[in-house]
Amino acid sequence: MNKKKILNDPVYGFITIYNDLIYDIIEHPYFQRLRRIKQLGLTELVYPGAHHTRFHHAIGAMHLMQRTLDNLRAKGVMIFETEYEAALIAILLHDIGHGPFSHTLEFSLFKGVNHEQISLWLFDKLNKEFNGRLELAKQVFTGTYQRKFLHQLVSSQLDVDRLDYLKRDSFFTGVHEGTIGADRIIQMLNVYEGQLVVEEKGIYSIENFLNARRLMYWQVYLHKTSVAAETMLLALLKRAKKLTQKGKNIPATPALNIFLERDITREDFFEDQDLLEIFTRLDDTDIWGSIKQWLFHEDDILSQLSNDLLSRRLNKIILSSDKPDKALIADITAKLEKAGVAKKDLKYYLQTGTISNAAYIVQNQSINILMKDDSIMDVAKASDLPNIKAISKIVTKHYISYPKHLI
Numbered sequence: 362m363n364k365k366k367i368l369n370d371p372v373y374g375f376i377t378i379y380n381d382l383i384y385d386i387i388e389h390p391y392f393q394r395l396r397r398i399k400q401l402g403l404t405e406l407v408y409p410g411a412h413h414t415r416f417h418h419a420i421g422a423m424h425l426m427q428r429t430l431d432n433l434r435a436k437g438v439m440i441f442e443t444e445y446e447a448a449l450i451a452i453l454l455h456d457i458g459h460g461p462f463s464h465t466l467e468f469s470l471f472k473g474v475n476h477e478q479i480s481l482w483l484f485d486k487l488n489k490e491f492n493g494r495l496e497l498a499k500q501v502f503t504g505t506y507q508r509k510f511l512h513q514l515v516s517s518q519l520d521v522d523r524l525d526y527l528k529r530d531s532f533f534t535g536v537h538e539g540t541i542g543a544d545r546i547i548q549m550l551n552v553y554e555g556q557l558v559v560e561e562k563g564i565y566s567i568e569n570f571l572n573a574r575r576l577m578y579w580q581v582y583l584h585k586t587s588v589a590a591e592t593m594l595l596a597l598l599k600r601a602k603k604l605t606q607k608g609k610n611i612p613a614t615p616a617l618n619i620f621l622e623r624d625i626t627r628e629d630f631f632e633d634q635d636l637l638e639i640f641t642r643l644d645d646t647d648i649w650g651s652i653k654q655w656l657f658h659e660d661d662i663l664s665q666l667s668n669d670l671l672s673r674r675l676n677k678i679i680l681s682s683d684k685p686d687k688a689l690i691a692d693i694t695a696k697l698e699k700a701g702v703a704k705k706d707l708k709y710y711l712q713t714g715t716i717s718n719a720a721y722i723v724q725n726q727s728i729n730i731l732m733k734d735d736s737i738m739d740v741a742k743a744s745d746l747p748n749i750k751a752i753s754k755i756v757t758k759h760y761i762s763y764p765k766h767l768i
Contacts, residue, residue: 364378364381370417371532372421372529380446382491383449386495391457392416394642395414395457396414397644398460399415400418400463401463401587403591404534404581404587406586406587406590406673406675408534410534411530411533413533417529418525421525422526423449424525425521425543428547429521430445432547444511446497446498447498448514451498451512454484454487458476458483459476459479461644461647462594466598470625470643471620471625471630472625473626474626481503485499486637502515519728524546527570527574528540530577534581536581538577541570542566545563549562549566553731553737557729559731561730567728568740578718583716589678592676597655598621600709601613604660606622611663612651613647613651614650616642616647617647617648655667662709669766674766676712676765678760679761682758685761690711690761693761693768696767696768697710697711697768702767711762713762714760715760718755718757727740
């Protein structure tokens with residue numbers, strides 16, 4: 362069978378699958394599941410074009426990784442064929458552990474487990490299935506491989522993951538402020554003393570990259586309407602879970618039902634080996650299919666929240682740099698109770714919380730600029746533009762979310 366397939370990607374054009382092993386990984390059910398998980402969760406309720414999936418993103422990131430490695434080789438960086446393949450597999454599988462709606466439900470279906478941990482567990486399962494051929498890729502993915510720049514290309518503040526999702530999300534949402542010069546950045550990457558660096562002449566491209574990321578967070582990832590929809594979905598699943606655990610008949614897909622019946626923790630994944638396999642059967646369609654059944658449920662809260670979300674009758678959301686005003690919350694609470702919401706059920710209708718935007722966190726892992734005198738400098742210090750220093754500050758906003766149509 363010919364496994365040298367070519368995919369036609371709307372962002373990059375033709376993408377060639379590198380070898381047979383990578384083809385087989387892409388064809389695996391674990392990876393094919395990513396076709397049924399939206400990259401941006403509920404953002405399509407704000408930007409109608411945002412229907413792209415984790416599958417699109419993973420393939421695109423693999424393509425950018427291949428171009429980056431080819432560029433580094435052209436600059437004289439020795440990259441063995443085994444390392445080349447491992448880096449492609451590592452970035453291809455970096456999001457394999459995402460659940461339905463990507464980040465939206467990350468800590469609601471179970472507790473204490475993020476998608477990175479599940480990705481690692483699935484890496485182990487796939488490695489076993491492929492007779493240990495993914496071992497080096499796992500080391501690159503986890504950062505335990507001795508050549509650190511390979512891991513930095515997978516996960517850092519300037520990795521091919523971010524290069525693809527900014528370019529792709531900007532394309533599908535139509536938010537042109539998120540446009541980045543990915544080609545230019547890739548050309549400016551190099552390796553110095555085993556670490557990933559950016560050549561000095563690429564510093565303005567990095568500034569544009571960081572600024573685009575900041576704008577995409579406020580305009581897309583943390584758009585207030587998306588946040589409102591997410592609070593509604595979380596409240597809906599919280600209600601479904603409570604009713605299920607009280608013995609009520611809550612129709613759901615078999616996979617989703619398992620996670621509604623139990624308060625699953627990290628330890629449960631170790632004690633029950635079937636849980637991970639059940640998780641791989643979960644995707645966006647489980648949630649939407651179940652919500653469509655809840656429309657007609659006898660529980661008024663479950664039915665109403667389902668109807669509101671499916672009809673796009675979304676909560677009003679108030680954003681502020683300050684903590685929510687207690688008088689305002691009291692006023693909303695009184696109006697909801699007057700509308701017939703019982704005090705014990707307020708948590709399904711009124712939510713408060715915070716959202717944060719950190720385009721560049723220096724303390725975590727810096728973006729290093731290779732200066733012309735061969736010195737290394739953090740981009741925030743190397744740039745003569747104050748914009749990068751401003752981007753380095755974490756901005757936190759508080760929100761209040763509630764159904765305005767009820768009051």
